[in-house]
Amino acid sequence: MSAPGLTGSAGTTGPAARALRLVPVALTAVVLLGVWQAAVTLFDVPAFIMPTPVRIAAAFGHDVGTIMSASLSTAKPVLLGLVMGSLGGICVALAVSRFPRLSGPVLNAAVLINCAPIVALAPIFNNWFGVTSLLSKAGVAAVMVFFPVFVNTTRGLLQIEPLHLEIMESLAARPRQVSLLLRLPNALPFLFNALKLGTTLAVIGVIVSEYFGGSTEALGVYIAYQAALPRFDYAWAGILVSGALGLGLFGAVTLLERFLMPWHESFHEESA
């Protein structure tokens, strides 16, 4: 009576092993930064084309207060937009999966809205909610997040193994039970894929819409201002911090995913 996947030795799953898995990541980062620094110095690339990492770090250190308060005020609409867009996408997906006849028209409408570029959405939302309102920035992010969440979650809710449906039928399950016990858990992997896409989209959406007015204490404004001066080392520092913001959100979603779906096949290897 063998149970594959149960026989992993403790050494491969402990926290020490986890830390060990970070070593290649850190090494890659160090090597990349080293190559960058060496290449810029060696080929004498002017700073406005590509500053060295050391210069960017110095610029960040010099302006750390401004950059951090700017990122904090950027992070708020990013988070709010991510939450609003995800909830909206999930709700509409639930409605569509319950009434599949809606799916065609709703999908078309979603595509239409998703095609509206940020340059159009940002001024429109500024107009609607007020240029300084958190909602006008978060709204842009929400629209961008909504689309992948809606499309993927709908798929996950509808793409059910026929055998699973038949089992629920043999158990005389009511439609609500089929939704709750089968469709929703089945959609979770699809939802998390979409959320991962959504994190980067939300960051992009907010940063770009910050160009269109609002508080000047914002990453998008900071990057645009420094690039115009031109102080590209400072602009790059802002760019890297916005990247870190996206990475942090991505990591948070991944953690949540592990917590909510420890059963998923993408995590099998680790416990093996």
Add this chain to the structure above:
Amino acid sequence: MAEPAIISVRKVNKVFNGGSDRAVTALEDIDLTIGRGEFISLLGPSGCGKSTLLRVMADLTAPTSGTLTVNGKAPGAARADRDYGMVFQQAGLFEWRSVLRNVELPLQVAGAKKEVYRAKAEEMLELVRLREFAGHYPWQLSGGMQQRVAIARALSADPEILFMDEPLGALDEMNRERLQGELLRIWGDVRTTVVFVTHSISEAVFLSSRVVVMSARPGRVAACIDVDLPYPRTAATRTTPEFFEKVKDVRRALHEAPSERAAA
């Protein structure tokens, strides 16, 4: 048959794509009475409609004509009352639920209280001897173990009838024989009526109190053969002359069954 009937099938026909030129008669004039506590095998070549007959009894597909009662009711009412449990060829466990939570599913759907379905699921895992795997996820189990979980799940709401649609078909020979023994032991414990679909002659003979031999195109009942080998049957049963004799009888009935309707 001394026992009262639990399932009765009268003149049941099932035609797929009826009315079109691709119409296929899956079942023709099926008459079958199954007594309470029997272990019945539906045996036949692929395409003989044995799975379709099972699905008609389980109300997963409707007959084209004819009547049947399951546990004294229309099949739909029997399904709504959860009078039967069902095991398919694939275990079909929900991969996001632990073994224990998979077994809890039928009673949870039936609206039982949590402490009730938890206790019952633990009891069922005890029955299939997988208690220590309660917290595992399906992917961590072998195919045979998954199928035992599926059996525990099917029995967890104390059904009167257990429908099994080639439940051991996906397993290798060794696992298959071991699980046949397990199944008889479980049946000895719970004493439900079992309707078991298979295309293996020896499996049908080893397990059943009666083998219903079906012929293909259209699916008909060709013969009913009582298997009077005493229970409990063990691995030793498989080597007795009586067992071989029964296997021979069933094989003869299978081969004498009209295989294809003579084409014009």
